[in-house]
Amino acid sequence: MQIEAAAAIDQMSNKEISYDEYCKKVLMNKYVLSHISRHVITEFKGMSIKEVLTCLEPDTKEGVKQSEKIDGMNTEDITGKDGLVRYDVLCGLGLPNHEGKVDMFMNIEAQGKDNMGYPLLKRSIYYGSRLLVRQKNTPNGFQKTNYEDLKKVYSIWICMKHSKKKSGVMNRYSLHEEHLGTAYAFPKKHYDLMNIVMIYPPKEVEDIHDGTFMTLLYILFTSGMDSTRKKEILTKSYGIPMTKELGKELEDMCNLSQYIKEEGILQGRKEGRKQGRRQGRREGRKEGLVEGRKEGIEKGRKEGILVGVKKGKADEKMDIAKKMKAEGFDNALIEKLTGILLH
Numbered sequence: 005m006q007i008e009a010a011a012a013i014d015q016m017s018n019k020e021i022s023y024d025e026y027c028k029k030v031l032m033n034k035y036v037l038s039h040i041s042r043h044v045i046t047e048f049k050g051m052s053i054k055e056v057l058t059c060l061e062p063d064t065k066e067g068v069k070q071s072e073k074i075d076g077m078n079t080e081d082i083t084g085k086d087g088l089v090r091y092d093v094l095c096g097l098g099l100p101n102h103e104g105k106v107d108m109f110m111n112i113e114a115q116g117k118d119n120m121g122y123p124l125l126k127r128s129i130y131y132g133s134r135l136l137v138r139q140k141n142t143p144n145g146f147q148k149t150n151y152e153d154l155k156k157v158y159s160i161w162i163c164m165k166h167s168k169k170k171s172g173v174m175n176r177y178s179l180h181e182e183h184l185g186t187a188y189a190f191p192k193k194h195y196d197l198m199n200i201v202m203i204y205p206p207k208e209v210e211d212i213h214d215g216t217f218m219t220l221l222y223i224l225f226t227s228g229m230d231s232t233r234k235k236e237i238l239t240k241s242y243g244i245p246m247t248k249e250l251g252k253e254l255e256d257m258c259n260l261s262q263y264i265k266e267e268g269i270l271q272g273r274k275e276g277r278k279q280g281r282r283q284g285r286r287e288g289r290k291e292g293l294v295e296g297r298k299e300g301i302e303k304g305r306k307e308g309i310l311v312g313v314k315k316g317k318a319d320e321k322m323d324i325a326k327k328m329k330a331e332g333f334d335n336a337l338i339e340k341l342t343g344i345l346l347h
Contacts, residue, residue, distance in 0.1 A: 026257040027114035027164070028092045030224060032073045034060055035244040037093075041110065043217045044160055044176075044201050047099055053243065055100065062098030063106050063144070072247050077109075083137050091131070096144060097158075106144045109135055110158045118166040118204070125202060129177070132159040132198045156193075160201045164225045172206040172218055215241045231255040 030036055038056040042048045048056050064075050079091040092113045096106035111131060118124055135157035139145025146153035163170075177200040181190060205221035212219065212227075220242055223234055231254045238244040238254075321343060329335075 024092075024114050024116045026253060027162075027225065029253045030250070030257065031093050031112050031114060031162075032076065033244075033250050034072060034074060035242075036224070037074060037095075037112075039217065039220055039242060039244075040112070040160065041097070044199075044203075045097065045108070045110065045158060046199070047097075047108070051100070058103075059098045059100065061095050062102065062104055063096060072245070072249065081134055081138050083134060086134070086137075089131065089134050106155070108156045108158065109139075109144075110160065111135055112160045112162065115161055115163040116165055118163045118170065124161065124163065125177070125200070128159050128161050128200045128202065132157055132200050135159060136198060154197060156197045156199070158199045158201065160203065162203045162205065162221065162225065164205065166204045168207060170204040171208075173202070173204040174218075175202045176200070177202075212237060213241055231257075 031040075034057055035053065037060060038053045041060070042051055042053065042056045048059065051059075061074055074093075074095045077094045077096065079094050081089040081091065083089075091111050094109065094111050097108040097110050098105055099107045113128070113131070115124065120127075136154065139154060141147055145155065179195050179198060181192075181195060203221065205224075205226045206218050207222075207226055209219045209222050212223070220238075223229070223237055227234070231251070234254055235246045235251055239246050244250075
């Protein structure tokens with residue numbers, strides 16, 4: 005497993021592909037994309053996978069339609085002076101019975117981790133806004149001031165690594181009409197132009213075969229199960245044809261995920277040992293100081309007693325010598341008996 009994962013790592017390094025990149029490849033599979041679309045795209049609610057498939061990239065050529073992957077749009081967005089944005093997956097969507105016409109745009113972002121040092125939700129809103137702006141003067145957008153041709157956009161963010169409290173969360177953010185004065189309802193299609201969907205696949209599920217959307221995301225991105233089992237469940241429970249290409253991409257994802265996990269464990273052990281040694285030294289120094297203080301106090305106490313006793317005896321001899329002197333004893337005798345030198 006590690007040899008295969010190492011090879012995947014080498015391949016990733018050579019082609020500048022990360023784990024997120026493998027996720028993007030899987031997300032471009034039409035069947036995977038259709039499952040996501042029918043649960044997220046409001047206009048596809050209640051549609052079958054087969055029906056959704058016909059709405060993906062309605063403007064593509066017949067030969068491309070037969071491919072298992074979407075062709076995708078240009079993912080590099082340079083709009084005015086706002087700088088470059090690179091989307092992970094971007095494609096056009098059509099409405100049922102609007103064959104050959106793009107009615108909406110869908111962007112999907114495979115996010116490796118949630119904690120990026122900034123609110124991920126704000127970034128997703130920025131992406132959604134850019135998807136609206138980039139439509140001006142483009143073939144599938146609107147020309148000049150023909151804003152009536154501005155199309156609705158969906159920006160869908162799937163975050164694989166996140167805190168447990170976000171497990172299974174799927175939130176939608178969209179524009180709504182609110183009447184602050186005299187009530188007047190504008191056509192919804194005039195303002196319902198941007199949907200942001202944040203998805204955090206569950207870290208565990210009760211029934212791996214329940215066929216639900218959240219379990220699908222769990223199997224694909226957070227389960228950690230081997231590729232053989234993944235492919236089996238995806239085929240049986242979700243009707244996703246397991247082509248050679250999709251199967252290879254799932255294997256690469258699993259191998260790389262396992263390698264990262266094992267490397268993380270090893271790194272964690274190393275860091276744990278280092279931290280343990282640092283903590284041990286700190287605690288050792290602290291305990292040494294405490295013990296040293298105790299020993300110092302005890303030794304000082306004993307030495308103090310000895311000094312006190314010696315001083316007490318010396319004072320006592322001096323008192324005796326003074327009294328003998330007062331009684332008229334000879335100096336030589338006083339010095340001999342007390343050890344006190346009088347001259």
